Amino acid sequence: MAGEQIRLLVVEDVPQVASHMRALLQAQSQIKILDVITSGDRAVGAVSEYKPDVVIVDALLQGRTSGQQVAQGIREAEPAVGVVMVTVPQNPVSEDPSRGVDAILKMPFSGFDLTTIVRKTYEERAVEASRAGSMMVTFFSPKGGVGRTTLAYNLAVALGSAGHRVCLVDGSLQFSDLRGLLRVPAVAPSMVNLPTDRIRESDVADVAWKDPSGIDILLAPPRVEMAEMVTVRDVEKALSILRQLYEFVIVDTRAALSEDVLVFLDASDLILQVLTYDSMAIRGLVMAGEAFDAIGYPPTKLATVLNRADSAGGFNRADVEAAIGRAIDYEVVSDGHLVQAANNEGVPFVSGSPDAPISRGVREMAESLSAHLRQRAPALARR
Ligand SMILES: Nc1ncnc2c1ncn2[C@@H]1O[C@H](COP(=O)(O)OP(=O)(O)OP(=O)(O)O)[C@@H](O)[C@H]1O
Numbered sequence: 001m002a003g004e005q006i007r008l009l010v011v012e013d014v015p016q017v018a019s020h021m022r023a024l025l026q027a028q029s030q031i032k033i034l035d036v037i038t039s040g041d042r043a044v045g046a047v048s049e050y051k052p053d054v055v056i057v058d059a060l061l062q063g064r065t066s067g068q069q070v071a072q073g074i075r076e077a078e079p080a081v082g083v084v085m086v087t088v089p090q091n092p093v094s095e096d097p098s099r100g101v102d103a104i105l106k107m108p109f110s111g112f113d114l115t116t117i118v119r120k121t122y123e124e125r126a127v128e129a130s131r132a133g134s135m136m137v138t139f140f141s142p143k144g145g146v147g148r149t150t151l152a153y154n155l156a157v158a159l160g161s162a163g164h165r166v167c168l169v170d171g172s173l174q175f176s177d178l179r180g181l182l183r184v185p186a187v188a189p190s191m192v193n194l195p196t197d198r199i200r201e202s203d204v205a206d207v208a209w210k211d212p213s214g215i216d217i218l219l220a221p222p223r224v225e226m227a228e229m230v231t232v233r234d235v236e237k238a239l240s241i242l243r244q245l246y247e248f249v250i251v252d253t254r255a256a257l258s259e260d261v262l263v264f265l266d267a268s269d270l271i272l273q274v275l276t277y278d279s280m281a282i283r284g285l286v287m288a289g290e291a292f293d294a295i296g297y298p299p300t301k302l303a304t305v306l307n308r309a310d311s312a313g314g315f316n317r318a319d320v321e322a323a324i325g326r327a328i329d330y331e332v333v334s335d336g337h338l339v340q341a342a343n344n345e346g347v348p349f350v351s352g353s354p355d356a357p358i359s360r361g362v363r364e365m366a367e368s369l370s371a372h373l374r375q376r377a378p379a380l381a382r383r
């Protein structure tokens with residue numbers, strides 16, 4: 001991103017302010033003013049025509065269309081474009097990206113203020129745009145053995161079969177559950193083979209394991225002690241690159257709420273909390289829910305998957321929902337015979353036995369996530 005010239009459009013009806021901006025930007029080459037539009041009525045049309053990276057809009061535009069309406073109109077028509085609202089201290093405006101106001105620039109401002117805010121808005125919008133075309137989903141449970149690895153692999157394959165570009169990430173850093181499941185050779189590259197300082201797209205593409213099922217897998221290290229070589233920063237960087245390359249990044253994690261798991265949870269759009277009809281799994285989820293609340297994860301970031309949903313063992317669904325204080329979003333039935341055979345061969349049951357009820361459950365989850373991605377990325381993904 002650094003080094004690219006930012007294309008700026010200015011919507012400003014006070015000639016002195018516009019020429020002040022031109023003068024401030026004259027001595028630099030990072031930001032280029034494409035044009036100054038002097039009427040709010042023409043602003044949205046000009047944005048569609050010029051395709052700027054960032055637009056500066058005067059909050060106090062005179063005429064029929066107000067600055068707020070311009071900002072909102074730009075957000076609706078061209079959601080990938082960043083908007084900076086320029087205003088005076090007497091007319092405070094609040095930042096509200098949902099209404100098209102990504103940042104505020106108060107008069108009087110210096111050249112440094114102007115370039116800094118334009119660059120920051122551009123960078124934040126670029127990250128948003130790349131995120132909108134992808135979805136990161138992490139399987140989580142504080143209780144082990146509930147089916148995270150099995151579900152993560154099969155969901156990833158189901159999404160891949162539906163035509164999505166998918167990368168499955170082995171977030172079980174010490175014991176690499178996916179290596180165990182897929183029996184990849186110990187020499188298969190892993191996260192530790194990513195360069196530590198500057199990870200690039202090509203590095204991630206080289207390191208991802210190409211599974212015969214058609215999906216790519218970023219494996220955890222082959223040995224327990226090597227997990228320590230993977231830092232939180234490396235993981236964050238790798239994930240942000242994966243989101244640019246794949247539509248779905250699906251993560252399997254170990255049973256814990258520790259730093260190495262939180263790095264995946266923080267970066268996720270959706271946390272799929274897996275539970276079974278088991279009092280310890282239910283209790284674990286209640287406790288994790290409190291921790292997520294304290295961290296500040298919005299409820300929309302969380303969903304629940306009831307695995308082995310037909311093995312109630314004295315519970316029923318309503319009891320579980322009451323205990324965890326939220327609805328169960330997805331159900332996958334039990335099929336010990338099929339799962340064991342498929343896992344022992346390292347093949348996904350969703351493609352080996354697509355008509356089995358367990359496969360249908362996973363496919364329904366995949367279809368729902370697929371619909372979610374389409375909704376999230378209406379216009380941004382076009383870019
Ligand atoms: N729906 C299911 N029906 C039958 N067996 C299942 C189902 N889901 C998972 N299993 C079995 O349960 C066991 C645990 O599954 P899995 O390893 O996927 O869970 P996990 O949550 O990843 O466990 P761990 O804590 O070891 O990481 C495995 O033997 C798997 O075959």
Ligand SMILES: [Mg+2]
Pocket residue numbers: 148149150172177252253254
């Ligand atoms: Mg596992």
